[in-house]
Amino acid sequence: MHADCEKIIFTEEQLKARTTEIAVEVDKLYAGKRPLVVGILKGSIIFYADFIRHLTVPVELDFMVVSSYGSGTVSSGKLNIKKDLDRDVKGRDVIIVEDIIDSGFTLANLKSLLLERGAASVLIVTLLNKEERREYDIKPDYNCFDIGDEFVIGYGLDYDEQYRSLPYIAVLKKSVYGG
Ligand code: IMP
Ligand code: MG
Secondary structure (H helix, E strand, O other), X not given: OOOOEEEEEEOHHHHHHHHHHHHHHHHHXXXXXXXXXXXXXXXXXXXXXXXHOOOOOOOEEEEEXXXXXXXXXXXXXXXXXXXXXOOOOOOOEEEEEEEEEOOOHHHHHHHHHHHHOOOOEEEEEEEEEOHHHOOOOOOOOEEEEEOOOOOEEEOOEOEOOEOOOOOOEEEEOHHHHOO
16 A cells, blocks of 8 residues: 555556446446436546446547646635537537536536537446535435545555555555644
8 A cells, every 4th residue: 555545445457347337337328329428537437447448339439628626625605617528519428427426516517508409318337426425415426435525546546646556445644744
């Protein structure tokens, strides 16, 4: 385990098993369709890559870069679209793949935006869910794991752009961010 981690909460094996389970369920919903799978960069990359490999329906891939965070661990309250989609979402069945829902600000805003743009449907798939931190009215349709109010890293998730490549998810030591 990396020295900056307090404890590992999900191992590589647990992540793999749960991602497969979720993807198989989502896949069934889209029989006969061609969903546009939108990954929210950068946090979702590893989950996204694992998730899409278990879909059997034809998919198109697209990405957005949005941020509601600076380099800290507390939401700054402003959604910033740094990179928009390449594809038009009008009439499309969209699957948003996100790393974690915290306050819900990012996904509440994104979901409304894509529906305003004419998406036929928007499904939210998230790796982690911090239910007790929710401030905005949004629920994941599919969620791999619920976690408490702790800052986690690894499997795509960062603290100040560090730790994304760790193959597991761990709680970051508070001493690292001075908490
Ligand atoms: P929300 O808009 O408050 O729901 O924040 C969602 C975003 O905050 C996620 O996409 C992450 O980038 C970031 N975030 C929230 N909690 C954590 C965490 O524990 N570790 C790493 N990133 C987090
Ligand atoms: Mg993110």
